[in-house]
Amino acid sequence: MNLPDTVRSYLDQRQLPYRTMACPSGETLGQVATRLDLPLRRMVRIVLLKDSSGLVMAILPGSHILDFSMLCQALRRDLAPLYGAETIRFFQNRGCKAGSYPPLHEAFGIPALADDGLILADEDEIYFDGGSGDTLIGMRNVDFRSLLGRARWEHFAVPVDDLDSLLSQQAITPQNLTSLTNRYTPAGLREGIEAITELPVMPQTVQQILMLRAHLTTNAQDILRIVEQDPSLAAQVVYWARSPLHGHPVAVDSLQTAIEQVLGVDNTLNLLLGSSMSQTFRIPADGPVGLKAFWRHSIYCASLVSELAKLLPESVDVKPELAYLCGLLHDFGYLVLGHVFPARFFLFNRFLAVNRHVPVSAIERYVLGTEHWHIGAWLMHSWSMPEEVIAAVRWHHHEDCTQPHAAYSNLVLIANRLLHYIGIGDEESSRLPALAMFTLGIGHDQAMAALTQVQASMQALDTLSEALQLPSEG
Known part of the structure; x- marks a missing residue:
């Protein structure tokens, strides 16, 4: 648990x-709080904000959501958050681990705004990120407030429980959705999809995997050359192969065994592709469309698509391995939206959690600005x-x-x-689409039998989806 030099020297200088405390790396603040049995109310999170005058660090309780209307009114500035790579680079350039954000504004030389929700009893312990990715710092609240002595204290965040209560009680109309979204979304990001000026660059690993998929002669050795360069990918491949889903009779003790004897070349490439693509995007793990739910739904959908593909007559030209990939990637838009618009994506998850009766597409349009x-x-x-794959992603909600x-x-x-029958995914109906069933030549009883096959493997599928959530090292 070695703290970054910037953090350690600053804390030593303050003599508080x-x-x-050791904490798991690659987990969200909420996950760390749950794992260590700590109140989220006492966990500190930060949001870096900027405008033409420079950077500001907003410091607030982990149990609260930032209210941009209150924040901008308090400072009389039109601030927008730094997202993704910008925030990571800021802290990495100051010695912190990627994704680790200590709330020590003076150590990093920027002004701060602290929410008064962080004012607790003097002896209450408060916890914050140590900057090393695997360390949490605990200190008395009175001492933490002393660290923020030069910060400006204001009220600009509200407890998530209060937000949930508001969302439960208020009628969901387009006007209300727009009003609430504007309140919790920075003004510069209310234009919807037009605000996304560019998409993240395709990672090199994804490029390599796509090149292998394009060659009919790709074999296990070709995959090994890529996977062996990345220990985290290698570990994932072996983990997938050991899943009970594959029923391999003996221990999987090598990458080559995992690829050649258990997963197969096509399945390995598809799983590697999905995992490598998702590492580009940082979204919350929890929530109806958080990373956990995303991968669980994607794995179940891909597996069920594979079962349905087995039922197709020869006249329907579908490649099984490509069908599996379509099921795996069809909801990838959520990862992009969560990565580019984290504030709105958080709000979107809260809306979904307390308004299950409202069509997901309606909430998407008014909260995220697109579907x-x-x-x-x-x-x-x-x-x-x-x-x-593009077609499956674009049209998978269209019946005709x-x-x-x-x-x-x-x-x-x-x-x-x-999957609606077993409570997985975002489809609002379990009615099987007549035209799609007819054109594919699949009967109702056949489709239900395919679902039964997938249900029989739920434990193994859950294990596989958890493996795909594992963070990449480095």
Whole structure:
């Protein structure tokens, strides 16, 4: 638990008592609080903000959401948050681990605004990120307030519980959604999809995997050359292969065994592609469309699509391994939106959690400014993904799709409708689409039998989805 030099020297200089606690790396503040049995109310989080005058660090309780209307009114500045790579670079350039953000504004030489929700009893312990990625710092509240002596204290955040109560009681109309979204979203990011000026660059690993998928002669040795360069990917491949889902009779003790004897080349490439792509995006783990729910739904959908593909007559031209990939990636737009618009994505998850009766598409349009299939298809096209995948991402909510490669989007649509029966995914109906079923030649009883097959493997599928959530090292 070695603290970054910037953090350690600053704390030593201030000569205030503190203790360090080991915490899991790669987890959200909420996950760390749960794992260590600490009140989220006493966990400190930060948001870096900027305008033409420079940077400001907003410091608030982990249990609160930042209210941009209150913040901008307090400072009389039109501040917008730094997102993704900008925030990571700021702290990395000052010696911190990627994704680790200590709330020590003076140590980093920027002004701060602290929310009065952090004012607790003097002896109450408060906890914050130590900057090393695996260390939490605990100190008395009175000492923490002393660290923030030069910060400006204001009220600019509200407890999530209060927000949930408001969302539960207020009628959900387009006007109300827009009003609430504007309150918790920085003004410069209210234009919706037009605010996304560019998408993240495709990672090199993804490029390599796509090149392998394009070659019919790709074998296990080709995959090994990529995977062996990245220990985290290598560990994931072995982990996937050891899943009971594959029923391998003997221990999987090597990458080659995992690829050649258990997963197969196509399945390995698909899982590596999904995992490597998702590492580009940072979104919360929890929530109805957080990373946990995203991968669970994606894995179930991909598995069910595979079962449905087995039922297709020879006249339907569908490649099984490509159908699996379509199921795996069809909701990727959520990752993009969560990465680019974290404040709105947090709010979107809160809306969904307390308004299950409202169509997801309606909340998407008014809170996020677009729907996930729109931005997802844009990403897939930008990253030169197969046309079949782009079609599945773009059309998987459309019942009457007759576009090129509609067979793939129809398979995903049917799979999502079936998953509604077991409470997985964002489809609002379990009614199987008649036209899609007819054009694919799948009967109702066959579809339900495919769902039963997937249900029989739920424990193994859950294990696989958890493996895909593992963070990349480095």
